[in-house]
Amino acid sequence: MPNPTAAMLVIGDEILSGRTRDSNMNYLAGELTKIGIDLKEARVVSDDREAIIAAVQALSVAYDHVFTSGGIGPTHDDITAECIAAAFNTHIDVRDDARALLQAHYDARGQELNEARLRMARIPDGAALIDNPVSTAPGFTLQNVNVMAGVPSVFQAMVASVLPHLVGGAPLLSQTLCLMRGEGDVATPLSALAADFPDLSIGSYPFQRDGAYGTNIVVRGTDGVMIDAAMTRLAAEVGT
Amino acid sequence: MPNPTAAMLVIGDEILSGRTRDSNMNYLAGELTKIGIDLKEARVVSDDREAIIAAVQALSVAYDHVFTSGGIGPTHDDITAECIAAAFNTHIDVRDDARALLQAHYDARGQELNEARLRMARIPDGAALIDNPVSTAPGFTLQNVNVMAGVPSVFQAMVASVLPHLVGGAPLLSQTLCLMRGEGDVATPLSALAADFPDLSIGSYPFQRDGAYGTNIVVRGTDGVMIDAAMTRLAAEVGT
Numbered sequence: 443m444p445n446p447t448a449a450m451l452v453i454g455d456e457i458l459s460g461r462t463r464d465s466n467m468n469y470l471a472g473e474l475t476k477i478g479i480d481l482k483e484a485r486v487v488s489d490d491r492e493a494i495i496a497a498v499q500a501l502s503v504a505y506d507h508v509f510t511s512g513g514i515g516p517t518h519d520d521i522t523a524e525c526i527a528a529a530f531n532t533h534i535d536v537r538d539d540a541r542a543l544l545q546a547h548y549d550a551r552g553q554e555l556n557e558a559r560l561r562m563a564r565i566p567d568g569a570a571l572i573d574n575p576v577s578t579a580p581g582f583t584l585q586n587v588n589v590m591a592g593v594p595s596v597f598q599a600m601v602a603s604v605l606p607h608l609v610g611g612a613p614l615l616s617q618t619l620c621l622m623r624g625e626g627d628v629a630t631p632l633s634a635l636a637a638d639f640p641d642l643s644i645g646s647y648p649f650q651r652d653g654a655y656g657t658n659i660v661v662r663g664t665d666g667v668m669i670d671a672a673m674t675r676l677a678a679e680v681g682t
Numbered sequence: 683m684p685n686p687t688a689a690m691l692v693i694g695d696e697i698l699s700g701r702t703r704d705s706n707m708n709y710l711a712g713e714l715t716k717i718g719i720d721l722k723e724a725r726v727v728s729d730d731r732e733a734i735i736a737a738v739q740a741l742s743v744a745y746d747h748v749f750t751s752g753g754i755g756p757t758h759d760d761i762t763a764e765c766i767a768a769a770f771n772t773h774i775d776v777r778d779d780a781r782a783l784l785q786a787h788y789d790a791r792g793q794e795l796n797e798a799r800l801r802m803a804r805i806p807d808g809a810a811l812i813d814n815p816v817s818t819a820p821g822f823t824l825q826n827v828n829v830m831a832g833v834p835s836v837f838q839a840m841v842a843s844v845l846p847h848l849v850g851g852a853p854l855l856s857q858t859l860c861l862m863r864g865e866g867d868v869a870t871p872l873s874a875l876a877a878d879f880p881d882l883s884i885g886s887y888p889f890q891r892d893g894a895y896g897t898n899i900v901v902r903g904t905d906g907v908m909i910d911a912a913m914t915r916l917a918a919e920v921g922t
Contacts, residue, residue: 460711471700518873558869629798
């Protein structure tokens with residue numbers, strides 16, 4: 443059975459302006475790889491209602507799971523929750539369970555749960571809350587879309603809350619052979635190897651180090667014995 | 683007149699598996715911001731023919747410029763060039779101008795321009811070459827799609843080759859106010875500010891530092907005087 447598929451949607455002007463370098467996609471990719479869910483696509487869109495809705499709808503239909511980051515805070519530019527509700531034509535309002543979490547959080551700190559903070563308790567009907575052990579304000583899962591915060595520490599905590607509930611597949615294993623030769627020197631044996639091992643993904647990643655050309659060859663798949671066989675042949679053919 | 687728009691397409695299994703953290707998108711975003719081209723969307727897809735073709739076609743229609751990274755090397759998993767040709771229903775083969783560049787490069791190093799390396803001279807009909815001062819193998823521009831390498835040093839050199847040929851708009855300016863207060867404390871004045879300055883984009887980015895909550899407020903726009911006015915009001919209302 444093929445692994446479940448996933449897509450990520452990063453939401454935020456700050457990523458597309460270059461001000462902030464996204465780190466959540468790389469984190470999620472690594473976590474999904476471990477549990478055998480294949481991240482097939484990622485998109486970044488700005489804090490734009492139509493863009494968010496269109497991306498959520500397209501990805502939700504195309505993949506088993508969708509993960510979003512960003513835009514669920516208390517300020518005017520945090521519009522993700524209402525866009526998710528709109529994407530699924532679902533009602534959204536402050537929900538008692540989320541409000542109770544925030545009320546307890548701010549009460550304990552002697553702070554006011556003001557109107558802005560209450561925005562973080564707006565949850566679409568039918569959504570399940572995602573636990574946020576870092577800063578309390580919850581994410582949520584609506585249908586196959588998991589809506590999480592953009593702050594990396596919070597995003598990572600929410601991923602840890604969500605992933606145990608998902609059914610994974612075969613973890614993607616990989617081995618890497620690092621050669622201090624250019625890609626063009628090894629392309630022919632690599633191509634033959636890829637043809638002989640159609641169930642493996644064989645990637646070739648060139649780099650330059652101290653002025654010399656090198657290539658990392660990465661063999662990926664779910665069958666460790668098969669990967670071993672491919673790596674053994676590769677090392678014999680192109681050296682180490 | 684609104685600024686020209688752009689999208690980026692990052693191509694590569696290694697990004698989606700979490701093995702490699704993409705840095706090209708952040709670099710391109712910063713360079714485009716400087717010359718007034720608005721990066722509106724980014725996508726990451728795997729080394730999959732149908733996925734690449736579909737993304738290129740969708741982005742090419744939706745935005746003024748498209749920039750791709752990855753998949754133009756000599757190995758079997760480098761399929762970007764043929765996918766771009768297919769996306770535009772254009773013929774692709776080894777082209778004399780690109781072959782001459784590679785021949786001179788490998789001749790000078792006493793290396794063979796073998797069949798694998800010759801793959802890097804395959805250029806769609808009608809495309810213009812993009813200069814690669816780092817490692818010679820060229821990128822290309824076909825219609826509004828600029829096809830560039832994934833290795834960051836080469837990607838950056840190709841961006842430097844391409845951008846002077848594009849007509850930009852008004853550079854996006856920004857100022858940041860860093861507050862050691864939570865977002866929820868400043869959301870109401872921020873929202874009023876955003877309503878009073880509809881031509882500015884006002885973003886709010888929370889962080890935690892040494893256990894304390896802070897917020898970076900970023901005001902972006904193309905009119906420096908207007909940004910100054912907004913920042914002055916903001917500082918008066920929420921402190922510094």
